[in-house]
């Protein structure tokens with residue numbers, strides 16, 4: 476009985492880890508005097524159920540939100556998204572000028588060390604771990620407006 480349980484658990488974790496592939500993850504380096512950053516990644520759902528991302532958190536930031544950039548009255552603005560749904564077999568790209576993670580209250584020391592660990596939570600209670608290198612704010616494409 477114990478053996479069957481262990482087998483079930485390892486099977487379950489294999490299913491979970493095979494469900495999504497995350498690539499091109501990175502965060503912007505902090506601009507001196509500011510504690511906000513933006514994070515980007517591509518999330519591919521290779522399972523057969525939709526994955527609804529409902530939250531993000533990081534030890535390197537006080538708060539992390541999903542944002543989208545929209546053009547309104549000739550200006551680029553940002554809106555917070557409550558959740559992001561990734562359909563089975565589809566990818567969602569968080570990239571400059573579109574969807575992004577917004578990190579508030581960033582820890583300078585962690586950013587200076589060059590990488591940020593971040594978790595995405597799904598509505599089903601899954602957790603996806605992202606290892607995001609810090610890219611210099613100068614070299615990163617700067618289309619990210621601070622207007623909310």
Ligand SMILES: [Cu+2]
Nearest residue numbers: 542553575577
């Ligand atoms: Cu934003």
